[in-house]
Amino acid sequence: MNERTEQAYYPDDEIDLRDLFRTLWDGKWLIMAITFVFAVGGVAYALWLPDIYKSEALLAPANGEQSRQLGGQLGSLASLAGVNIGEDGSSKVVIAKETLKSRAFLADFIRRHNLEVPLMATEGWNVEKGEWIIDREVYNPETNTWLNDDEGESMKPSDWDLVKRFRQELLSVSQSEDTGMITVSIDSKSPVAAQQWTEWLVEDINEHMREQDVREANKRIDYLRDKLQETNITGMQQVFYQLIESETRTVMLANASDEYVFETVDPAVIPEEESEPSRALICVVITILGGMLAVFVVFIRSFIESNPDQGGSEFAS
Known part of the structure; x- marks a missing residue:
């Protein structure tokens, strides 16, 4: 009985890569928007930092x-x-x-x-x-x-x-x-x-x-x-x-x-180039973090939309 139950539910729990890609594709504009906002914010933050x-x-x-x-x-x-x-x-x-x-x-x-x-x-x-x-x-x-x-x-x-x-x-x-x-x-x-x-x-x-x-x-x-x-x-x-x-x-x-x-x-000399901050690295890291956050938001939204009762009950609790 237990083996048949596991076999019956196993296909439902299996990760479908096509569904993942479809979810990402449906949320591509949201991912691009969030990533773009983080990229702009990263550039602004990097330019705001003083030269060291x-x-x-x-x-x-x-x-x-x-x-x-x-x-x-x-x-x-x-x-x-x-x-x-x-x-x-x-x-x-x-x-x-x-x-x-x-x-x-x-x-x-x-x-x-x-x-x-x-x-x-x-x-x-x-x-x-x-x-x-x-x-x-x-x-x-x-x-x-x-x-x-x-x-x-x-x-x-x-x-x-x-x-x-x-x-x-x-x-x-x-x-x-x-x-x-x-x-x-x-x-x-x-x-x-x-x-x-x-x-x-x-x-x-x-x-x-x-x-x-x-x-x-x-x-x-x-x-x-x-x-x-x-x-x-x-x-x-x-x-x-x-x-x-x-x-x-x-x-x-x-x-x-x-x-x-x-x-x-x-001897010490007057430096002609700044040593910090690494503005390019800061921009890349913040943009990557923005992209990761955007993907996470898309998956959460997809999960709530596909399971409205479960998602609503979790947020209510």
């Missing part, structure tokens, strides 16, 4: 072989004196790379270069005039003041907002596993800003790491001089003199080079 420019700099770890050899020679002496003479070059590069993405460094970078308005209060870049297009609903350039929102609160961004926008939408830092080279890039609506901000980042991280190492070396020199005054043992005095010489050399080498941690292999 990417500028990147290729960096190599600065040559620190001399300081590493010196550190290896004096490391045991420094440990006897209770002094850490610093990290090797590889660890310094890792620290610099993470510092480059840190909240404290980026907040100071943004404030130092007055990037609050370009980050948070611009609508685009005027190519002809070479200047930012200010969003006057957020910022008043005549009075240099941030406006208030509907609730009466100032729209001036906090360090949290600035760093979040900078890290999520603009900054990219990557390192090649094969070569160890580091790429720092900035995405911006302005090709000029993309190149300039990338240069500033490289300069500032080198300066930041240099100042930090010089400051720590000077502290160690002061400590060693104090210890030198406290001992009359000739051997220990010789150790302190050598360590002081080492730290003095560290300060001298740090101040002698502009590219302290990262050496620029390929």
Whole structure:
């Protein structure tokens, strides 16, 4: 009984390709109309999106072989004196790379270069005039003041907002596993800003790491001089003199080079072509989605028309 029932209903459940094609053919004008609307909408959306420019700099770890050899020679002496003479070059590069993405460094970078308005209060870049297009609903350039929102609160961004926008939408830092080279890039609506901000980042991280190492070396020199005054043992005095010489050399080498941690292999340039958005891809994807939606609508309409009672009951429930 069950087998005969399955055989009786099986033909009704079988998909008939001719019916499918007939349904599509009957609804061809609706499919074309919906697809056309999505295609036009996709073109309008793609044209509405602002151009995004990417500028990147290729960096190599600065040559620190001399300081590493010196550190290896004096490391045991420094440990006897209770002094850490610093990290090797590889660890310094890792620290610099993470510092480059840190909240404290980026907040100071943004404030130092007055990037609050370009980050948070611009609508685009005027190519002809070479200047930012200010969003006057957020910022008043005549009075240099941030406006208030509907609730009466100032729209001036906090360090949290600035760093979040900078890290999520603009900054990219990557390192090649094969070569160890580091790429720092900035995405911006302005090709000029993309190149300039990338240069500033490289300069500032080198300066930041240099100042930090010089400051720590000077502290160690002061400590060693104090210890030198406290001992009359000739051997220990010789150790302190050598360590002081080492730290003095560290300060001298740090101040002698502009590219302290990262050496620029390929500098950032002003991009002549936008990197985003991919307008052709956006148009194609939206058009395909429109076509798929149109086919789905045609099938749903055909199902409701062929099963008015079932379709009506389903919608009623």
